[in-house]
Amino acid sequence: MLEKNLEKYAELAVRVGVNIQKGQTLFIQAPLPSAPLVRKIAKKAYEEGAKHVYVEWSDEEITYIKFKHAPEEALHEYPMWLAQGREELAKGGAAFLSIYAPNPDLLKDIDPKRVAAANKAAGVALQNYRSRLMADHNCWSLIAVPTPAWAKKVFPDLNEDEAIEKLWDVIFRVTRVDQDDPIAAWHEHNQRLAKIVDYLNEKQYAKLIYNGPGTDLTVELPEGHIWAGGAAKSTNGVFFNPNIPTEEVFTMPHKDGTNGVVRNTKPLNYGGNVIDGFTLTFKDGKVVDFTAEVGYETLKHLLDTDEGARRLGEIALVPHRSPISESNLVFYNTLFDENAASHLALGKAYPTNLENGANMSADELAARGANDSLVHEDFMIGSGELNVDGVTKDGTREPIMRNGNWALPL
Amino acid sequence: MLEKNLEKYAELAVRVGVNIQKGQTLFIQAPLPSAPLVRKIAKKAYEEGAKHVYVEWSDEEITYIKFKHAPEEALHEYPMWLAQGREELAKGGAAFLSIYAPNPDLLKDIDPKRVAAANKAAGVALQNYRSRLMADHNCWSLIAVPTPAWAKKVFPDLNEDEAIEKLWDVIFRVTRVDQDDPIAAWHEHNQRLAKIVDYLNEKQYAKLIYNGPGTDLTVELPEGHIWAGGAAKSTNGVFFNPNIPTEEVFTMPHKDGTNGVVRNTKPLNYGGNVIDGFTLTFKDGKVVDFTAEVGYETLKHLLDTDEGARRLGEIALVPHRSPISESNLVFYNTLFDENAASHLALGKAYPTNLENGANMSADELAARGANDSLVHEDFMIGSGELNVDGVTKDGTREPIMRNGNWALPL
Ligand SMILES: [Zn+2]
Ligand SMILES: [Zn+2]
Ligand SMILES: [Zn+2]
Ligand SMILES: [Zn+2]
Structure with missing residues (x-):
């Protein structure tokens, strides 16, 4: 069963994740415990050309x-x-697949300054490479594999083998690998997400307003912003799925247009350290105050990475009623x-979240309101109590989410 | 027990193998199954600076x-x-440790042409790097670790776990890791080898004559040849042990001075293919004829790699009475x-086998009789029936080995 699902998962990664093309090079970043899957992926990739x-x-x-x-x-x-x-x-047109299996507690006894230094050094060195990927110049994808440490963190009451088995079950469910035809299921799923994306792109809201426990936040959207979701299209026209699931x-x-306060709803694992129970207060786009019950120092280092680390680079909407959310698990894993x-x-x-953004210079992007930084760190603010409204250019306020779920007339 | 020996083995690799220096970078090539040892080596290397x-x-x-x-x-x-x-x-002064655990049968169903192509591509790409190491510009070392496939090949009658345990036992014995103080044991061993090396260097034989079953070979030695063994000294003065054991x-x-015929006594594993029962006939340094009972095509590809692949680049003497030889095992592993x-x-x-050779250009080396090639492949000709004589410049013939063992007056 695991064997069969691993095959299907490998095929999903190769055909839907990076959508490998004939003659293309595939670069895989993989932790040692993912070897059985990586071997299947390599074989599949060669078979696809x-x-x-x-x-x-x-x-x-x-x-x-280290x-x-x-x-x-x-x-x-x-x-x-x-x-x-x-x-x-990347310049030669390779596809990049990352197999993600972080141990959320790996670096918990390490001085956050050392971790921040290493993250920054990697950020500087990999800046061009990461910029290319974030602009979809290459096809790339991120999939997950259980490791003993991660599985035990998600299922602390199970023994190691049971925890890993259980985590595989969850991964196969939320990635649709347990369905008869995962490839077809992903095509459907991508179409469903495309409908929402098209609706929001048509609306071109001037700002969004978030309300929830500890959260009262207004986020301005730049002129010509683009909503995306599900499959992406690389600059040379190949569809791929950056994240599975x-x-x-x-x-x-807009990097200067966020005001108010926001509180996280799930822990953030930053470079092996957990940050939780934190609030960020924004003024004209910038974090001017913050608190954290866990990992205050780590959060401070993250915010102090550079100027752009105190500003927002992405807003994402996810329904509270989704397969991952309904698992009711905390994964300690951003993906x-x-x-x-x-x-x-x-x-x-x-850059792809702005009309023609992939072809703009750094200065043009900044002038249009796009934030820049060595980091890009997601943190969760969704819950069953989150309401999100859109405000149109003429000032009309319309519901987008109610109690965490879509409230769109679709 | 394994745990304790692994610690000692790691320390031996770091202190005696590459002899890591403060502030130096260590680059390790490692197969996945060597992870438990590699982690100990990494920790030890950092502890040593x-x-x-x-x-x-x-x-x-x-x-x-692939x-x-x-x-x-x-x-x-x-x-x-x-x-x-x-x-x-390498240019930055790193030390290089390779952990060697080949599967002798890995590529047995692959077309030798494909293997030869890949070996040649690697040879061309890594030429500068390999030249630096062969000239001892960097400290480097090779150690072995059992893998399931290798262990089963050496001990075909044992089950996998037993075979691995048995192979570890042999490795720990022949690397002196099972002794109380392996580091001290290696210092003694290096001194013993240095005595033989000094004797042969003093003699400066004009040629060696090999006699044994199927072997009748004369090998001319170049002016200013240098015998080496045990510890080597890098060009910046650090002692290291390139091979453990x-x-x-x-x-x-001399690349033009080998004449006669030689027959191998143990199988040669070349890039995942076994060559055995072979003879090479030399004329003025070059292989002009060859036969092989096993792997004829592979041998042909090896010899056809380039001009230098048909000539000798190393002659090595090993007593038949040595810990490895006395194990009476065929390891299918060159090390x-x-x-x-x-x-x-x-x-x-x-190049280090010639006076001042490490500082000579390729042309100078060739003029002095040093062979050059993309490959360097050892093959075994020793046995309990091998006699080796040295012929001095004035024509005196003196015994070096009799029945495979040292016959020097030391
Ligand atoms: Zn996101
Ligand atoms: Zn993100
Ligand atoms: Zn040798
Ligand atoms: Zn050799």
Whole structure:
């Protein structure tokens, strides 16, 4: 059963996730425990006509050992040959698949300053590569695989083997891999999301107003903002699904237009440290005050990364009634938690969320209200008590979400 | 017990193998099953003052999938960013540790042409990097770890777990890890080898004559040849042990001075294919005829790699009475088999086997008789029936080995 579902999951990643094309190179980032899946993905990719499949393996224990034992200066350095290699592959038209299996507690005894230094060094080194992907110049996709640590975090009462099995079950359900024809199911799902996206794009709301426990926030949207969701289209015309699973529709806020206060509804795992019970107070787009019950220092480091880390780069709407949300689990994993709840992101905006944005210079993007930063960190604000209204250019206020679910006349 | 020996093995690799220095970067090539050891090595390296430890993991199943399913053209390409990265690290003074755990039968159903193409592409791309290491500009070391496939090949009658445990036992014994103080044991061992090396260097034999079943070979040695063995000294003065285990002393033959016939005594595993029962006939340094009972095509591809692949680049003497030899096992693994038997290598010579060779240009090296090639492949010719004589410049013939063991007056 696991074997069969792994096959289907591999095929979904290759055909729907990155949608590999004949002669294309596939670059996979994979943690060691994902080896059984990665092998199936590599085989499938070659069968679909891939030319090269490169795997960059990572081991969380080696990562931990580095953070624990490497000298301070080492954490400020990122191997440039690795970054350049990634950039070269991207320019050559490769597709990028990341297999995501973070251990939310991995770095909890590490000084957040060391983690922030390493994140920043990676951000600087990988800036061009990440910019290309965020502008959809390459097809890319993110899928998840259980690791012992992650599974035990989600199901603390089960033993390790049971927890992993249970987490696989959930992953297969929310990624539609348990359905007879996951590829067809994803085509349908993408069409459903496209309808909402088309409606919101037509409306071109001037701003959104969020209300919920601890949240009273107004977010201005820039002229020519574009809502997206489900499948994306790369600049050379190939459809791909950046996130598996995905339930969100999202767009770009104006970087100077957010005001009010917002409170998170699920913990945020930032570089191996958990931040929770936090509020951010915005004035003219910028976080001017913040509190946190857990991980205050980590949040401070995140906000202090650069100027853009204190501003929003993404707003995303996710119905409270979604397969992931209805699992009622906290995943401590952004890929899942962000698709279980409406969220905002601090940091870099997706240029593709602006008309013709993928072809704009950094200055043009900024002039149009797009935020820039080395970071892009989603945090969850959705719940069954969240209401979202849209305000049209002529000032009419219309319901978008009520009690966390869609309230659109579709 | 395994845990404790793994710790000692890791320490041996870090302190005796690459002899890591403060502030240095350690680059580790490691197959996935070596993860438990690699983690210990990384920790130890940081404790000894390493700045960065980078691990390039590899998975033999992914390798197999590539050879089986990738398009032909893909096998002629090696990722240049990877080769450049390796070269940059080498120029920056990194130490290189390879963890070696080949599956001798991995590629047995793959067309040898595809394997030869990939080996050649890697040889071209990694030429500068490999040249640096062969000239000891960087500290480097090779150690082994059991994998299921390798262990089962060595111990076909045991089940997988038993075979792995047994192979670990053998590895710990022949690497002296099972001794109380492996580091001290290696210092002694290195001194013992240094005595033989000093004796042979003093003698400066004009040629060696090999006699054994199927073997009647004369090998001319170049002016200023240098015998080496045990610890090596990098060009910036750091002692390291390139091979763990090692029992050989070796030098450079003159590329135009080998005549006669030689027959192998143990199978050669070349890029996942076994070659065995083979003879090579030399005339003025070059293989002019060859036969093979197993892997004739593979041997042909090896010899046809380039001009230098038909000439010798190394001659090595190993006593028949050595810990590895006395285990009476065939390891199908060059690191072990080459230290169980006297051997020759087809292909590139070590510049360090010539006085001042590490500072000579390719042309100077060639003029002095050093062979050059993209390949360097050891093959075993030692046995209890091998006799080796040295012939001095004035024509005196003196015994070096009798019945496979040292016959020196030491
Ligand atoms: Zn999002
Ligand atoms: Zn996001
Ligand atoms: Zn050798
Ligand atoms: Zn050799």
